Amino acid sequence: MCPLWRGVAAVSLCLTPLLAHADEAPPDSLPASTQVQRQPGPLPALDWDAPVFCGNLGARRVRFQCNEVTRSCLVADDAELDGNGNPLNGELSRVHPVCPAGLLGVERLRGYTFTQAVAESPPGWVRDERNRVMQFNFDTHRRIWIGGGWSPAWFPGQGFESSGEAEFGGRIDFPDDDLQNMNRLHLLEGRLDPGQGYFGATALTWDLSHVYPTAPLRFTTFFGKPRRYDVTLNIGAFVEAGHVESFSKGTPQTWVTVLAAEPTLDILRSKDLESYLRIRGGPALEHDSIGSQYLFGVEGGLDAEDILDRDGFHRLFLEANVARIWGLENSAPVSRLQTEAGYEVIVLAVNDQPLSAVFEGRAGWRNDLVSQPAGWDWGGYAGLRFSFWAPARRNATLVREAR
């Protein structure tokens, strides 16, 4: 019996002895005389969401997907092709792992049209006409990266300096099933600038955006007719542990934010919680290497991130941190402002791992360094970043034709 699949009205390809009698072909083969047409324009792709069956077209191993309503089948090679269109050895990657053998009965095949296609590919992936698969959608919120570039900067008392910078980090964003929570983990994010004698990194940052089913704050007024005003407060959390800033020029000095815990308020955010603008603030425990002492302070910030396009190629980011720390011996409270804003664009991918260009501007004010007078510092960064992992985004779409 041929199973019918709901939704796609696909016709399964069932083994049948009748076909073998008709064209003396193996039970799971189409007859060699079958005409496979090529439509003008890009080749269509098998549908990832519909069942796919495998068989033989003459000597070629092929993948089938048939539609009983339109009485048509898409037929794709079950292998990558060389430049002459001949199948290469090896199995196709990024296809459904299960491809049951099957074929329409002779009577059912009669009258069907067969169209040349490329094999199916999962969301975020696409095939060219040689059936080679490639990723075109990247989740920059799930990756490990390293990079390097040019980092000019101006510091009070030191003037302009130009040097090279290396950057690194890891990030994993994971929502829960019903997208009520988005957890964001940043692991070992930082940068190293030997020319400026700077090393800064954070061991772990975790933050949470939460979707409240009802407004957490609602006002009712009782002037005349009672009226209700709902206030949406998207309150979340932010924890930073092990943030190190080390300066080796002049008197070596290291500041460590041992732990900072801050409630957050999302001011703007996308429905998928991938893009956001938020403020945060809370207590922090810091350690200063000069006085070798632990200090309490208050930290806050403004963070924003926006994925500009559906495929994750363009990313804007902004991070502004303020801190005020009390308790230094013989010293006024420490103040610190650090901001950086930038743009990242994916330029190309190597083995489906994206290489992106990063452009960043930085500004800050601080009075916590022994070797640097209090004042503003300015800087920038332009470099390349190579990312590992970076799977397709969770909202990646299917592509139904070859590129």
Place this chain on the structure above:
Amino acid sequence: MLAALLISAALAAGDPCEAMSASGPIVTCFDPGNRLALGAALAGVDESGATSGALLLEGGLRIRKSRESRTHDHTSWSKEYDFVDAELLHEPDTRWQGRVVAFDGLFLRHLDEGFILLPTPHPTRLPFPFDIAVTTRLGTLEQDAHGNQELEVGRAGLLLDIARDPTGMSRAALGPSLAFGIERLVNQPTTFLVQPLTGGTLLLRRESFNGLWRAELRVDAGWSLPLPRGAPGPRGRAEGSIERVLFAVNDEPVALRLSATDTYAKDVGNDARVGLGLLAAYDL
């Protein structure tokens, strides 16, 4: 789900304490007799003729209950409790002053048709248009800006309430009271104060059915006898307030509160203050 059903049922029944808006249901009634409250106000203070501005903080826990008598028909009991009813006043360049009442209770017996039975050979029932209440106040600690302190250990009164409202939303009660306290004035020996049923208590109250309005006046006054020495003299305190719920936050009311207090003691003088501010409550 259950809450939604209850709200739907209430709306279907035309509950006057529920209204519907585009954002969802609105609670439109509050119970000023059952709440945890905290307020802040700007106050004007008059201390023996000297006036100044001050910050006034008020708060306390109030519980009010009533139930039918388990043993007598047409009879019900009302109980009102105030726990840690406090007001603190801060004037610039002076110490904090204030007053805290640890416990204030009122126990009222209500008869649907009150009467007095005359035990004559043929007993006669005479109409009696009052409810009978007992009020007790324990642990009232007060300190003024000069450092004078008074601890009223206890006060009890027997009140006749002509409002006859078992819900407690209305009161018009008056009756004699007795009290015992300890007074310690700056640079003076401690004195015990006794009001051996030489005092009286007046209690007036009116609340709107939806709790948006509330007005109350209480006067405790009488003739105090200082022990072991001193001359008897008048002593009293009147406190009144009017509240109007302006808005609610998450269905908890925030009211505009106008309050006034006047305290008189023969050996201390007259102190008065008027405050206007906001009172936030958590309905219990």
